[in-house]
Amino acid sequence: MSEHNGPEDGLPEDELRRILEQLLGGGMIDPNQLAGVAGLPSDPAALQRLMMQMQQAMSSxxxxxxxxxxxxxxRQASAANREVTEVEAQQFAQAFNxxxxxxxxxTTVGDLTEAGRTLTRHEWIAQTLPVWTEMCTPVATSISGALVQMLSEQAPSELQDVVSQSMPMVKSMGQTMFAMQVGQTIGQLANEVLAGGDIGMPVLPxxxxALLPQxxxxxxxxxxxxxxxxxLWFAVREVAHARLFQHAKWLRLHLENSIxxxxSGITIDAERIEETVRDLDIANPDELRAVLASGQLIPPRTPEQQLALERLETMIALIEGWVDVVTTDATARLPHANAIAEMVRRRRATGSPAERAFGALVGLELRPRRLxxxxxxxRLVTDKLGADARDSLWDHRDAVPSSEDIDSPQALVDRLAGSADERMLDEIDSDLQRLLDDPSSFGNAPEGGELKP
Structure with missing residues (x-):
């Protein structure tokens, strides 16, 4: 390869851009394969938009x-969006009341500060995008940083200047692909989610x-x-979910920090990628698709990542489990509440929106058994100690049950009951000691030993 050092030959970055533009615009890269990597459907209009965005990312x-x-x-992935009718708006408003x-x-968890609402699919996208942005930005930043590091470390010494000057362009292209993939995922979720709390995370303020009537x-x-x-059943469940996050104000930040x-632990294993693609026939779409789907190009999770995911999984299981119990108790009047709940459990077990969202964006797999x-x-805490004791566990982060408590719920009940007994004994001891120290602190005894009304 000849070097281009003079002004008349252009900068190496310009040469790299020219080559990439030729690949994207000259038919040398199959748009269908590129769309597959970005998670997009084989739709001509979507492919054209993807190619235009990639070219724009290179030029600017x-x-x-x-x-x-x-x-x-x-929005394009949820093109079947329809407006909420007036009849639907009234019916859902009454259900929220x-x-x-x-x-x-x-539940003793307090009421919401604003009334429930109905949303279209596109409105759900608009109102949840700020949360998706906050959740996905750390992932996007880590991935792009890892790619840049890999390119810097693996590029031959004679190409280090080219790679260094081209980093903004390469990073921009990668982030464009990520944005398209995230957008596609959000659009698919908009076609499926029933409520604001349907994916476990608080995606609404x-x-x-909110419920999506469509x-x-x-x-x-x-x-x-x-x-x-x-x-009405879904209105109860959604309000319970929203109430929990309004009550436990620390909860949202805890989930975001876990993600x-x-x-922050995402890395790119260059040696692993080289081994995988060494004998890969890039011209064979089926072989390429199989490798991408197998996860062979994804490095194993670090111990720190595994711990973060386990904490996230446990917390989401605790949230969903609490909402399930409260919803069951609150909908006891509904004749078919159990049937609706069973349909929701089946939907969750066969691949809920929560699984797909976290699987696509952070690699988290929610296990229905854990939920x-x-x-x-x-349920055991509620039956043995009551709703007040159950709900008070959300007051502080340190009070929330652990994964071990989920495994041994009776031990949790015994510990909570023991704590309550100890508090009662402490109060009695305190009163007795105060009486001994200062008998007048409890008032004067009645004359003659008789109680006076």
Whole structure:
């Protein structure tokens, strides 16, 4: 390869850009394969947008993920969006009001500061995008940083100057691919989620409850149940979820920090990639797709990442389990509440929006068994100690049950009951000691030893 050092020959970065533009625009890279890597469908319009965005990323590199691009990709992936009718708005508003009353009997966690609302798919995208941005930015930053580091370390010495000057362009292209993938994922979620708390994470602003009538209607099709009953059940569940995050103000930040902690450990194993692709036939789309789907190019999780994911998984299981128990108690009046709950459990077990979202963005797999175990723990605490003791465990981060408590719920109940007994004994001891020290502190005894009214 000849070097281009003079002004008449152009900078190495210009030469690299020219080659990449030729690859993207001259048919030398298959757009369908590129779209597959970005998680996009083989749609001509989507492919054209992808190629245009990649070329723009090369010609005008930007710093950070283009979240406007992610939003547009999400809206395009949820093109079947329809508006909420006036009848639906009234029905869902009434369901939220009833849900608030029923939950007041089932939990001591306080009511919301604003009324529940209905959202279209596109409105859900717009209102949740700030949270997706906050959740995904650490992942995108870590991935792009790891790629840049890999390129710097693996490039031959004679190409170090070219690579160094081209980093902004390469990083911008990678972030464009990431934005398209995130947007596609959000758009797919918008077609499926039923409520703001449907994926476990609080994707709506704290204290806000919302349902998507279009998706609730799709879910209810074929259930042979009264639609109003289905709406009311989901309204109760959504308000319970929103109440929890409004009450436990530390909870959202804890989840976000767990995701950021996982993202900070993302690395690129160059040697592993070289071994995988050495004998790979790049021209064979099926072989390339199989390698990408197998996860062979993803390095093993570090011990620190594994711990972060386990903490995240445990906390989401605790959240979902608590919501399940409170919803069950609050919807006891509904004739088919158990049937609706069972359909939700099946939906979760066969691949819920939570699994797909976290699987695509942070690699987290929510195990339905863990969620059931957490719900069983909350049920035992409720039955043995009452709703007040159960809900008070969300008051402080240090009071929240651990993974070991989920495994041994009776030990948790015994510990909590023992703590309550100890507090009562402490209070009695304190009163007795105060009486001995200062008998007058409890008032004067009645004359003659007789109680006076």
């Amino acid at each position: 590199p930007t710093e950070g993920v283009n979240w406007d691009l992610a939003r547009d990709a999400a 009833v849900a608030a009353l029923w939950l007041s009997e089932a 704290t204290g806000r409850a 998706n609730v209607e799709t879910f209810a099709e074929g259930l042979e149940l009264d639609f109003g009953e289905v709406v 950021a902690e996982f993202a 059931r175990d957490a719900a069983a723990m909350w």
